[in-house]
Amino acid sequence: MWKNTEVARRLGLAVPIIQGPFGGAISSVDLVVAVCESGGLGSFGAHHLDANGIGDVASRIRARTSGPFALNLWIPLDDADDPRIDDAAFARNAQLLQPYLSELGLQIPQRPKRFAPPYAEQIEAVLAARPAVFSFVFGVPSQSVLKRCRALGIVTFGAATTVDEAITLEQAGVDMIVATGFEAGGHRVSFLRAAEESLTGTFSLVPQVADAVRIPVVAAGGIADARGIAAALALGAQGVQIGTAFLACTESNADSTHREMLFSPDARYTGLTRVFSGRLARGIRNRLMNQLQAHAAQIAPYPIQNWLTGMMKKAAAGQERSDLMSLWCGQSAPLLTHRDARSLMAALVKETSLITGGWASNS
Ligand SMILES: Cc1cc2nc3c(=O)[nH]c(=O)nc-3n(C[C@H](O)[C@H](O)[C@H](O)COP(=O)(O)O)c2cc1C
Structure with missing residues (x-):
């Protein structure tokens, strides 16, 4: 039975999705709730929150x-938690975007005090919130954080x-691995070698x-329908993590221009680029x-470029x-058919059962 994997059992999920x-x-409470109420694990990306x-x-x-x-x-890589950059260097970085800022009717912005909230405070807030799962990218949390997760019953x-x-x-003692192939939308979350060397x-x-x-593996990247789920399980995954197909649902906090582009012919042409955030990420060209x-x-390096284009994205979306905006998107967007998270979940569950049921009856 495809639903009863180690990931589903450990987390008490009806399905390992x-x-x-x-x-x-771009995460939203509505999307998390829709997925949780459909038997999967909803996730909220909190790296922009204090x-x-x-x-x-x-x-x-x-x-x-x-x-x-x-x-x-996101675990801070290098000095990304609070990069040292002087006003002159910031102005040079912002200048590169000047023609696009003008097109959008924006001025070159002032340098903010910080480009992103401090990780040390974020991690304390996550531990205090005590979610069933703490997921992270771009590295490994400290041993003391992992120990506190274990003591609190938080699966990592x-x-x-x-x-x-x-x-x-x-x-390091992490509980489960999200193995992320280069088909995935958004950032390449490599931390040992350059992202370009980890494709x-x-x-x-x-x-x-x-x-x-030995720990359970969750497959991510390029999974957008039941065929992808069945394939990932056959490859040895105990669960799947799906991004782009949920991003396209109205419950996500992606703005409507971005969501519509995921269903457009342009979604066949994605690329990996550092130009939007300073880190390698996949989006529609x-x-x-x-x-x-x-x-x-x-x-500019992350998070400076991310802050600059993020500010532009709000105006471009409006x-x-x-x-003139980042259109994060995985390579399987052309497979998308659903615009509602509950109907997407129902279709994934029903169709994966049909495929894997067929395997059982053929044996
Ligand atoms: C717009 C966007 C933002 C993302 N942000 C994060 C993030 O903050 N943290 C994270 O662990 N994964 C992030 N991801 C990766 C997804 O959670 C997921 O692993 C990935 O999209 C799976 O590949 P797929 O897009 O082919 O389904 C993001 C993906 C997208 C498309």
């Missing part, structure tokens, strides 16, 4: 579902883009990780991506300018 977290204010915001999200989810859910953070999910990263996570597809990565570690690519060497 995880809605991938979205950072950058401690109060994280506590508030957890309370709002709990008020609407008793199901388990995940809170997700670490993301791996290579076999080496999966082994590192297991050796393995889900079909190769999942069985290699499943062979290399558009004018901003193509033109900034010519200036790749001048792109003006329905899909050419």
